[in-house]
Amino acid sequence: MSGLQIVVCVKFVLDPKDISEESIDPATGTINRANYKLVINPLDKHALFAARQLQKIAGGTVTVVSMGPPSIVEDLTETLALGADKVFLFSDPLFAGADTLATSYTLASGIKKFVSSFDLILCGARSLDGSTAQVGPQLAVHLGIPWVTNLSAFNWQQDRFVNLKMKLEDGYLSFAVKPPVLFTVNRDINQPSPPTLMDIVMARSKNVTIISAQDINLESNRVGLTGSPTRFKEIFYYPTKRKKELLFGSPEEMVKALFQELRTKGMFGQ
Amino acid sequence: MKSEIWVFIEIRWGKIMEVSLELIGKARELASQDYEVAAILTGDNLEPFFCPLFEAGADKIYAIAHPALTCYRNDLYPGLVTQLAKEYQPAVILMGATVVGRDLAPAVAALLNTGCIADCCQLNFDPQGELLQIVPAFGAHAMATIITPKHRPKIATIRPGVFPKPKNASRTGKIEYLSLSLPSERLIFQEAIHEATSPSSLIVASIVVAGGSGIGSRGGWDMLQELAALLNGALGGTRPAVDDGWVPESQMIGQSGQIIRPDLYIAVGISGDMQHMVGVQEAKVIVAINKDKRAPIFQQADYGIVGDYKVIIPLMLNFLKNKEEVFR
Numbered sequence: 001m002s003g004l005q006i007v008v009c010v011k012f013v014l015d016p017k018d019i020s021e022e023s024i025d026p027a028t029g030t031i032n033r034a035n036y037k038l039v040i041n042p043l044d045k046h047a048l049f050a051a052r053q054l055q056k057i058a059g060g061t062v063t064v065v066s067m068g069p070p071s072i073v074e075d076l077t078e079t080l081a082l083g084a085d086k087v088f089l090f091s092d093p094l095f096a097g098a099d100t101l102a103t104s105y106t107l108a109s110g111i112k113k114f115v116s117s118f119d120l121i122l123c124g125a126r127s128l129d130g131s132t133a134q135v136g137p138q139l140a141v142h143l144g145i146p147w148v149t150n151l152s153a154f155n156w157q158q159d160r161f162v163n164l165k166m167k168l169e170d171g172y173l174s175f176a177v178k179p180p181v182l183f184t185v186n187r188d189i190n191q192p193s194p195p196t197l198m199d200i201v202m203a204r205s206k207n208v209t210i211i212s213a214q215d216i217n218l219e220s221n222r223v224g225l226t227g228s229p230t231r232f233k234e235i236f237y238y239p240t241k242r243k244k245e246l247l248f249g250s251p252e253e254m255v256k257a258l259f260q261e262l263r264t265k266g267m268f269g270q
Numbered sequence: 271m272k273s274e275i276w277v278f279i280e281i282r283w284g285k286i287m288e289v290s291l292e293l294i295g296k297a298r299e300l301a302s303q304d305y306e307v308a309a310i311l312t313g314d315n316l317e318p319f320f321c322p323l324f325e326a327g328a329d330k331i332y333a334i335a336h337p338a339l340t341c342y343r344n345d346l347y348p349g350l351v352t353q354l355a356k357e358y359q360p361a362v363i364l365m366g367a368t369v370v371g372r373d374l375a376p377a378v379a380a381l382l383n384t385g386c387i388a389d390c391c392q393l394n395f396d397p398q399g400e401l402l403q404i405v406p407a408f409g410a411h412a413m414a415t416i417i418t419p420k421h422r423p424k425i426a427t428i429r430p431g432v433f434p435k436p437k438n439a440s441r442t443g444k445i446e447y448l449s450l451s452l453p454s455e456r457l458i459f460q461e462a463i464h465e466a467t468s469p470s471s472l473i474v475a476s477i478v479v480a481g482g483s484g485i486g487s488r489g490g491w492d493m494l495q496e497l498a499a500l501l502n503g504a505l506g507g508t509r510p511a512v513d514d515g516w517v518p519e520s521q522m523i524g525q526s527g528q529i530i531r532p533d534l535y536i537a538v539g540i541s542g543d544m545q546h547m548v549g550v551q552e553a554k555v556i557v558a559i560n561k562d563k564r565a566p567i568f569q570q571a572d573y574g575i576v577g578d579y580k581v582i583i584p585l586m587l588n589f590l591k592n593k594e595e596v597f598r
């Protein structure tokens with residue numbers, strides 16, 4: 001076997017530290033990403049590192065795919081230093097406004113076209129900004145392959161993956177499976193190390209390929225906003241039914257006043 | 271025939287997950303006279319679950335029994351739910367936003383080519399009968415309403431703990447056993463391990479004291495622990511408090527942790543970020559203690575004390591220890 005064809009799905013997300021009420025457009029509920037520096041979704045770094053480790057054992061190629069605005073092409077070069085051999089950016093105005101169904105359809109169509117015989121697709125278990133955790137399973141459905149989500153550990157043995165540990169809230173399920181398969185990984189999977197100087201130098205000789213809608217065989221009514229069954233309706237700020245009463249006086253007086261108020265509410269009453 | 275709202279019933283370690291019963295209750299409320307509530311029950315030995323599902327509000331149970339379905343596996347479950355949905359055309363499918371629900375729901379949505387909204391905190395029908403699916407939005411103090419206007423069924427996962435668990439012992443309903451052909455197995459099942467994590471004490475406590483990144487020292491957390499103990503309550507924390515190792519993950523409150531509904535919630539050294547506050551919306555009374563008078567938490571609390579917790583908490587401890595005298 002000539003090694004494994006590994007695809008890693010990388011999403012560029014807003015850094016939550018940068019987001020405030022003002023960042024959100026009340027009409028669309030979205031944030032104009034062009035105004036912010038985007039970062040690699042943290043779990044996708046774990047996915048990329050897992051790909052790299054697997055490649056060391058099994059050989060093969062690591063391909064990164066990402067759907068996003070053309071502005072991230074520069075940022076994507078970071079994935080080359082982190083172990084990607086090839087990077088494809090699926091970028092087209094037609095893709096804008098995609099929900100998870102349209103995103104996963106677009107990624108699936110792009111992967112089918114540009115990574116013909118993949119063995120493993122890796123995603124983060126969830127993204128920091130969307131945090132739907134839906135793109136992984138939906139991508140697997142579109143590709144018609146089995147999948148395991150929220151993976152904490154896995155092993156490659158000859159021709160199959162074993163001890164695939166799907167982490168639950170209170171335990172885990174474990175599976176084995178032969179490729180092709182898709183995994184979504186959580187942060188227990190590994191501890192990514194930063195790229196070495198050598199990695200950074202090597203990355204300079206590789207580049208990111210931008211792919212537009214017409215380069216991919218896809219049904220244009222299944223991408224972007226048109227292909228998204230879900231619609232944003234409105235954004236609202238949680239109506240607060242709270243009293244918002246600041247207590248005043250010395251610390252002693254405030255504490256006493258607090259307990260008196262609570263007592264009138266029937267707490268510590270007896 | 272009335273159209274149906276479905277709830278996928280998650281069975282884990284031989285028990286119905288609480289969130290499934292919560293959703294049956296919510297579905298019953300949403301359904302009113304217009305819809306029927308059906309529970310989708312898959313697994314091996316299903317009879318023991320019928321009663322609790324009817325009591326929680328199900329009108330009907332679709333039961334699919336097979337030994338291969340004992341544990342969740344995504345090579346079988348999504349295909350079955352999809353087959354069933356194609357046949358019975360439900361209007362809505364709800365699932366708990368557990369690891370399992372969040373694996374199953376999007377897959378079923380992709381198979382049916384419909385929308386799926388992750389991690390809802392609230393569900394309502396608007397006057398036109400559109401299902402409003404409400405999710406926390408970004409880092410701000412905002413919620414977003416998402417709809418699935420043209421596709422059916424509308425699929426959503428809902429956070430555990432946001433809806434109460436109803437029980438009406440007199441209710442009963444119809445059971446329909448279905449024998450569907452199982453999809454072919456693509457995963458090889460190895461094992462299922464139940465790690466009995468100590469259940470979060472937050473869920474049952476009627477008073478919860480929580481600390482945030484403003485606490486920052488062993489001594490501070492010891493004080494909070496003492497306060498919680500004196501109040502007969504539980505101690506929780508924000509994400510930074512968990513990340514820094516001051517409180518176990520099971521005690522994290524908020525969007526990615528526990529949703530709680532205590533009588534009294536005391537937030538100490540917590541700024542009041544939306545991701546945290548969604549976890550305490552249902553508290554009857556919220557008290558905030560923060561040294562920064564502009565902290566957003568004061569806009570979301572009933573009573574606020576502006577002050578350093580290192581001064582305030584010892585006074586509270588003192589007060590509680592001498593309660594009798596003080597109130598006299």
Ligand SMILES: Cc1cc2nc3c(=O)[nH]c(=O)nc-3n(C[C@H](O)[C@H](O)[C@H](O)COP(=O)(O)OP(=O)(O)OC[C@H]3O[C@@H](n4cnc5c(N)ncnc54)[C@H](O)[C@@H]3O)c2cc1C
Nearest residue numbers: 482483484508509524525526527539540541545546561579
């Ligand atoms: C996708 C996502 C999910 C998240 N999920 C959750 C979640 O489930 N739960 C959660 O809690 N967070 C969650 N977060 C993180 C959340 O956004 C906030 O970062 C977090 O809640 C802030 O925690 P904090 O209030 O403890 O810290 P900070 O925001 O740093 O606030 C500390 C506060 O302490 C006050 N303070 C400092 N010293 C003192 C003192 N001596 N006395 C009194 N007050 C003092 C300060 O004035 C400040 O207001 C999530 C974030 C993301 C992006």
Ligand SMILES: Nc1ncnc2c1ncn2[C@@H]1O[C@H](COP(=O)(O)O)[C@@H](O)[C@H]1O
Nearest residue numbers: 009067123124126127130132133134135
């Ligand atoms: N636009 C995208 N481009 C590439 N990968 C994506 C994209 N959106 C989501 N993913 C992948 O899907 C995972 C889960 O994302 P989400 O469903 O948004 O929580 C991410 O960690 C990525 O691996």
